[in-house]
Amino acid sequence: MDLYLPIAGLSVNMLVxxxxxxxxxxxxxxxxxxxxxxxxxxxxxxxxxPSVAVASxxxxxxxxxxxxxxxxxxxxxxxxxMGWVLVAGGAVGSFAGGFAFRALQKSGQxxxxxxxxxxxxxxxIGILMAREAASxxxxxxxxxxxxxxARRHLAxxxxxxxxxxxYRSGLYISPLAPLLLGASTGLLTVLMxxxxxxxxxxxxxxxxxxxxxxxxxxxxxxxxxxxxxxxxxxxxxxRAVDIVLACLLLIGSVTGAQFGARFAQTVRPEYxxxxxxxxxxxxAGRMALGLGWRPDEIYxxxxx
Amino acid sequence: MSRLLLxxxxxxxxxAAKPKLVPDVSQRRIDIIYSFTGAELLLFGxxxxxxxxxxxxxxxxxxxxxxxxxxxxxxxKAKVAGIWMNVRSARFRSVxxxxxxxxxxxxERLVDRRTAAIYELGIDNIQLSPASGAPPEEQRxxxxxxxxxxxxxxxxxxxxxxxxxxxxxxxxARISIPARVPTGRYTAETFLIQDGRVLAGATREIEIDKSxxxxxxxxxxxxWSLTYGLVAVAISLLLGWIAGIAFRRLK
Numbered sequence: 208m209d210l211y212l213p214i215a216g217l218s219v220n221m222l223v224x225x226x227x228x229x230x231x232x233x234x235x236x237x238x239x240x241x242x243x244x245x246x247x248x249x250x251x252x253x254x255x256x257p258s259v260a261v262a263s264x265x266x267x268x269x270x271x272x273x274x275x276x277x278x279x280x281x282x283x284x285x286x287x288x289m290g291w292v293l294v295a296g297g298a299v300g301s302f303a304g305g306f307a308f309r310a311l312q313k314s315g316q317x318x319x320x321x322x323x324x325x326x327x328x329x330x331x332i333g334i335l336m337a338r339e340a341a342s343x344x345x346x347x348x349x350x351x352x353x354x355x356x357a358r359r360h361l362a363x364x365x366x367x368x369x370x371x372x373x374y375r376s377g378l379y380i381s382p383l384a385p386l387l388l389g390a391s392t393g394l395l396t397v398l399m400x401x402x403x404x405x406x407x408x409x410x411x412x413x414x415x416x417x418x419x420x421x422x423x424x425x426x427x428x429x430x431x432x433x434x435x436x437x438x439x440x441x442x443x444x445x446r447a448v449d450i451v452l453a454c455l456l457l458i459g460s461v462t463g464a465q466f467g468a469r470f471a472q473t474v475r476p477e478y479x480x481x482x483x484x485x486x487x488x489x490x491a492g493r494m495a496l497g498l499g500w501r502p503d504e505i506y507x508x509x510x511x
Numbered sequence: 512m513s514r515l516l517l518x519x520x521x522x523x524x525x526x527a528a529k530p531k532l533v534p535d536v537s538q539r540r541i542d543i544i545y546s547f548t549g550a551e552l553l554l555f556g557x558x559x560x561x562x563x564x565x566x567x568x569x570x571x572x573x574x575x576x577x578x579x580x581x582x583x584x585x586x587x588k589a590k591v592a593g594i595w596m597n598v599r600s601a602r603f604r605s606v607x608x609x610x611x612x613x614x615x616x617x618x619e620r621l622v623d624r625r626t627a628a629i630y631e632l633g634i635d636n637i638q639l640s641p642a643s644g645a646p647p648e649e650q651r652x653x654x655x656x657x658x659x660x661x662x663x664x665x666x667x668x669x670x671x672x673x674x675x676x677x678x679x680x681x682x683x684a685r686i687s688i689p690a691r692v693p694t695g696r697y698t699a700e701t702f703l704i705q706d707g708r709v710l711a712g713a714t715r716e717i718e719i720d721k722s723x724x725x726x727x728x729x730x731x732x733x734x735w736s737l738t739y740g741l742v743a744v745a746i747s748l749l750l751g752w753i754a755g756i757a758f759r760r761l762k
Contacts, residue, residue: 211547211690213721213728218548218690270747274755315586319596435744442740446732450743457747461754498594506656507597508606511582 214449215259221455223253228267228456232463237471238483241268241402241430244329246456248490257318258308259449261400262441266453268402268434271460272427279424286375286421290428292382293389293407297433300393305440308397312445315509321399322498328395329491332405336484344477361414376417376425384415389429396437402430405487530570531559532713534701539715541688542722549690552576552717554613554699555683565679570705571615572674573632574684576717578609578666579695582642585657601653604640608693609666613673613684621704630702630709634658634667665689694720 208221227249231242243264250260279285311317367381388410392403407426411417417425442448471479537553554574560566583606586597614621618633627636639657641650661667666689674684682701696718703711721729731739 209546209548209690211543211545211725213725214732216691216693266743266747269744270749270751270754273748273751274758277752277755315584315597315600319594323594435748438744438747439737439740442732442743443736446736448732448740448743450728450739450746453743453747454750457750457754461751461758465758500595501590502588502595504660505588506653506660507586507588508583508657508660509586511584511602 210451210455212255212259212449212452214263214447215255215452217254219253219255219452224452224455225459227253228459229463230459231456232271232460232465233467233470234463234483234486235271235460236464236467236469237474238467238479240404240408240483241271242460243268243396243401243403244325244399244405244487244490246460247400248325248494250452255452256447257321258312258441258445258447259452261321261398262438262445262447263449263452263456264400265396265402265434265437265441266448266450267456267460269431269438270453270457271464272402272431272434274461275427276424276431279427282424283375284421284424285428286373286417286425287428288371289373289376289378289385289417289421290425292385293392293425293429294432296386296389296391297393297396297429298436299386300390300395301397301433301437301440302393303390304394304397304437305444307394308441309444311398315507317398319498322494324395324399325494326491326498328406329487329494332409333484333487333491335409336480336487340477340481340484344481347475347477361416364415373417375421376415378415378417380415388414389433392429393433393436396433397440402434404430530561530703530711532701532703532711533557533559534699534713534715536699536715536717539717541692541717541719543692543694543720543725544722545725547690547725549692550688552686552688552699553683554686554701554715555681556701556713558680558682558703558711560680568705569676569679570703570710571621572676572682572684573612573614573618573621573702573704574674574686575630575632575700575702576609576611576686577607577631577698577700578693578719579697580605580607582606583657585653587653587656599649600643601645601650602642603657604642606639606657607637608695609697610634610637610661611667611686612669613686614671615674615676615682617671618669622707622709626707626709630700630712632702634662634669637667664691666691666693688719692719 209218210221211218231245235242246264247260251257311320364380364384367383369381370379371382372379392407395401395403404426408422411422438448534556541550582604584600584602586600588595589598627633631637639654674682676682699715699717701713702709
């Protein structure tokens with residue numbers, strides 16, 4: 208079933224795109240991540256122009272996180288004060304990212320920069336996650352309880368001025384720290400087409416020291432608004448948002464997420480985290496190969 | 512007086528002595544709709560010889576379909592510190608976004624290189640108008656890279672058997688349009704060639720454009736970009752919300 212994508216300007220097999228969304232949806236339902244870090248590279252491998260892939264993946268993540276945000280809100284799992292600070296930072300970040308995207312596109316370096324960002328971020332986070340999951344698995348095998356890590360924020364976060372109280376997160380810290388965190392994920396959303404959950408969640412737990420009860424809900428809350436802002440930034444600057452592509456992905460991913468969530472309940476969370484870490488490392492490795500291998504096309508053409 | 516008359520009539524007489532082409536195309540307009548996976552364009556017509564007499568020597572036909580020209584920048588990747596990245600680039604002022612040549616015989620057997628260059632017959636003879644002051648050798652490298660890329664993506668093509676001529680009078684050419692065809696106003700040029708000379712030429716225009724919903728989306732994204740973005744967000748939110756409710760009901 209071929210379908211013409213009006214903005215990407217090419218025909219795709221509808222079932223492949225829905226299936227791709229579904230695959231990412233299964234993973235996101237299993238691991239509670241948005242899956243943008245998988246969607247964007249897969250779309251690019253399939254032949255969608257990189258800018259269209261990045262922009263449309265952001266639109267898709269907005270829709271994919273709606274039901275999560277609603278569910279977490281009902282369970283009081285969203286720290287709205289923290290959420291709005293993150294969103295404000297994210298808006299600034301995505302706005303700045305829009306200019307960076309334009310400038311990089313003009314100089315022809317966008318693909319290289321996005322590739323390097325993917326390798327660095329996914330590589331380091333994948334290694335951290337794999338190590339953490341492996342050590343907790345070893346602890347389970349040997350029967351020793353894992354030492355609970357003292358919940359504390361980093362010294363640099365504690366040193367920032369103007370402290371606010373974030374009741375639900377159980378924190379008394381400066382809003383500048385989440386503002387900067389939000390800004391950097393906003394920047395990544397525009398450049399890489401990721402929601403930034405894989406960066407946001409560890410940073411909230413280990414960097415800010417937030418109560419884990421509100422981490423996932425608050426990060427979803429931030430992702431929802433920042434990907435929405437990113438869609439607007441892309442729509443007005445790079446004009447690369449393909450509504451048809453985003454809808455196809457969304458249909459697949461919301462369906463897949465249901466199955467993923469059910470499967471996740473039958474597997475130990477430590478194994479889940481290890482699998483996720485391996486997938487993340489796999490994507491990082493593939494991107495690294497893409498950077499280092501001689502590409503199929505030495506020449507590229509861009510209309511002015 | 513009669514001399515003057517002859518002088519005035521001379522161009523008419525000469526043109527009357529030359530054969531003429533009457534071309535047509537199967538479609539004046541190609542609509543790209545949701546199910547578009549490419550199209551086949553039929554360019555056909557008749558060769559009108561003066562007095563209706565078909566000469567003994569066979570004439571050949573070459574048909575060129577050209578897409579709208581656009582300025583482009585071509586980038587060349589090289590390995591820098593272990594990473595393949597765009598290093599050098601060259602600009603071209605007017606590169607046809609699409610070029611397809613069909614002829615009744617291989618084009619290099621029909622015309623010499625000079626004539627081929629004048630009429631832009633053949634992929635290697637397309638005028639790309641380089642705009643950067645790079646040395647000629649580098650310029651050629653970029654041109655070759657650009658043409659090779661376009662050829663492999665199906666946007667530049669050349670066929671030596673694409674034209675059939677019936678009884679030296681009727682001709683028919685097929686040109687296939689790929690799914691990734693750029694939109695715009697195309698020109699279809701037909702040339703009548705004999706003994707290495709172009710005897711006659713004729714042009715028809717073809718419009719290739721998105722149509723219906725596809726056109727509406729593309730225009731909206733370009734013209735009302737903020738509204739388009741807001742609608743995209745709204746649709747995404749709505750779809751996600753509906754899906755959430757639907758699946759909760761199912762459970």
